[in-house]
Amino acid sequence: MNAPQLEAEDLEKVYGSGENRFRALKGVSLSARTGDSLAIVGRSGSGKSTLLHLLGALDRPDGGRVRYEGEPVDTMSTRDQDRMRNREFGFVFQQFHLEERASVLENVALPMMIAKVPAKERRERALEVLDRLGLADRADENAANLSGGQRQRVAMARALANRPRVIFADEPTGALDVENGATVADLLFELNRDDGITLVLITHSTDLARRCGRRVTIVDGELAPDDPAATEPVR
Numbered sequence: 001m002n003a004p005q006l007e008a009e010d011l012e013k014v015y016g017s018g019e020n021r022f023r024a025l026k027g028v029s030l031s032a033r034t035g036d037s038l039a040i041v042g043r044s045g046s047g048k049s050t051l052l053h054l055l056g057a058l059d060r061p062d063g064g065r066v067r068y069e070g071e072p073v074d075t076m077s078t079r080d081q082d083r084m085r086n087r088e089f090g091f092v093f094q095q096f097h098l099e100e101r102a103s104v105l106e107n108v109a110l111p112m113m114i115a116k117v118p119a120k121e122r123r124e125r126a127l128e129v130l131d132r133l134g135l136a137d138r139a140d141e142n143a144a145n146l147s148g149g150q151r152q153r154v155a156m157a158r159a160l161a162n163r164p165r166v167i168f169a170d171e172p173t174g175a176l177d178v179e180n181g182a183t184v185a186d187l188l189f190e191l192n193r194d195d196g197i198t199l200v201l202i203t204h205s206t207d208l209a210r211r212c213g214r215r216v217t218i219v220d221g222e223l224a225p226d227d228p229a230a231t232e233p234v235r
């Protein structure tokens with residue numbers, strides 16, 4: 001058995017202070033191995049996005065520890081965190097977060113610009129990944145001109161641009177119609193299965209959660225006790 005790729009130990013997150021102090025995470029521990037698919041489920045407001053932000057080093061915990069490949073992430077300098085995130089992680093959010101005034105190609109190339117990939121290679125790699133997602137012919141289009149499903153595929157292409165080892169997806173199909181949602185979900189599972197990219201997926205969809213190898217449920221900032229029925233993948 002290989003060691004965990006991603007590990008959270010006793011994570012605490014507090015928002016606000018005084019009367020507004022709110023414990024969003026109350027000691028959450030979990031881990032994922034390379035190539036895992038992990039669903040994080042739970043009601044709205046339970047702390048799912050907060051947890052994903054801590055795992056993906058988009059935010060720092062107020063207690064506990066996050067490790068990636070055995071390295072403590074929460075104590076890294078912001079610069080090292082940025083570098084690691086850029087190199088190792090891809091993110092897909094419900095609301096796409098594209099640069100609307102930039103072209104599709106520019107959006108996909110952005111993480112590679114940050115990673116200082118040379119221009120020619122940026123373009124080649126962006127086109128390659130857009131091709132894989134069925135969007136090569138839209139490369140020069142403004143992102144704002146695309147449909148929701150196409151925009152989410154651009155966001156996925158951008159997440160893939162630096163060949164990440166982990167994809168964090170926060171309700172990636174939440175803003176899509178059924179058909180586009182299915183396309184995006186299939187792509188995520190294909191990347192997990194065929195490319196061995198670890199998938200951490202927040203979803204409200206029982207179907208999507210069941211397609212993951214493992215599921216954890218968050219209730220009011222805590223992991224619900226293991227549901228034995230939830231430990232085996234349904235395929």
Ligand SMILES: Nc1ncnc2c1ncn2[C@@H]1O[C@H](COP(=O)(O)OP(=O)(O)O)[C@@H](O)[C@H]1O
Pocket residue numbers: 015016022024042043044045046047048049050051
């Ligand atoms: N930046 C913030 N400031 C204050 N409260 C927040 C902030 N982000 C989230 N919260 C609160 O923390 C709780 C968990 O939020 P979140 O992790 O977004 O839940 P989920 O993704 O499960 O819907 C919610 O009650 C939310 O209102």
Ligand SMILES: [Mg+2]
Pocket residue numbers: 048049050170
């Ligand atoms: Mg959320």
